Amino acid sequence: MPATKRAEAQTHRHVHRSGKDNIARRLSRIEGQVRGLNKMVEEDRYCVDILTQIAAVRSALDAVALQLLRGHAHGCVQDAIRSGHGDPAIDELLAVVEKFAR
């Protein structure tokens, strides 16, 4: 997205209030899970248990990403399309989707 478009997109709220609290809560929980992983390593816990827990953290992160993606598509991307510059917004959306599909 060119800098001007981007600045423009940044003038409105990206994450709606209620969704924002929910996402902040989920990220705090994920932060605690990562701290827990470090403790598991410190206590020399069984590798497979640590790996299983890493997979859980990864799923939790993916769920947050999906919620953000949903808000972004219904919000910013839809607004951009309505105001006639949808193509760069769609390309940007797909570029970020690709980062997760790898």
Add this chain to the structure above:
Amino acid sequence: MPATKRAEAQTHRHVHRSGKDNIARRLSRIEGQVRGLNKMVEEDRYCVDILTQIAAVRSALDAVALQLLRGHAHGCVQDAIRSGHGDPAIDELLAVVEKFAR
């Protein structure tokens, strides 16, 4: 893995000292990155920037998982095979791999 096999596997060190420090360091960095994500949400940063950063955290977690997996396969799994009960250790390894291949 049955409980007895598991207890047995747990008698030796799972994560070698040097690898352990390295993994602990990486997990601390990831914990900081997740805290940074929460700050980005709080500051109402652009969704796509948050999503890009979530993808980076996910890659960092995957790299830690791969390092643990490598240590586990060369250590515990190889030991299990040598002492004649490799099959459950291999099944357990593949089950955890499957969690990441999704």
Add this chain to the structure above:
Amino acid sequence: MPATKRAEAQTHRHVHRSGKDNIARRLSRIEGQVRGLNKMVEEDRYCVDILTQIAAVRSALDAVALQLLRGHAHGCVQDAIRSGHGDPAIDELLAVVEKFAR
């Protein structure tokens, strides 16, 4: 997407002519690669070589999916948003993205 919306969306061409030929060509190549996999199994080739080739087929399929996704987002989804029923089109897009991010 509700059936009426879907019927409506299906009145216009989904895959543009040039893109269509390109996608057909890529799918034909993938079909040949899968046939090649079967031959590798028949000839009792080394498992790791077969697995490496399966990973290549998977990447080729993902690339086709991404191209279709791109065309769909810039075409159908953008049209739906412009004509005022963007939300179901966006939900449908994200549902299909989720199938690949797993």
Add this chain to the structure above:
Amino acid sequence: MPATKRAEAQTHRHVHRSGKDNIARRLSRIEGQVRGLNKMVEEDRYCVDILTQIAAVRSALDAVALQLLRGHAHGCVQDAIRSGHGDPAIDELLAVVEKFAR
């Protein structure tokens, strides 16, 4: 895996007879599904339906890969470990796993 080790590994059967038939049958079905995808494109079917079908083919391929991986780990890798050269076999296994975890 060094060439000599590889040649050695290639002296025994990689895919057991029964598993081989099963895998060949699954790959034939996947080949048919890819041919079906091409037909969907030709008939100008709705992109989202094509994408959903591509995701199904991808899952079917992953299931075949997992079955091969399982046979390889219990067979070749276990044999390699027992005959004292497990480390390169494990590295090779993890390298192929990594291709799928992306």
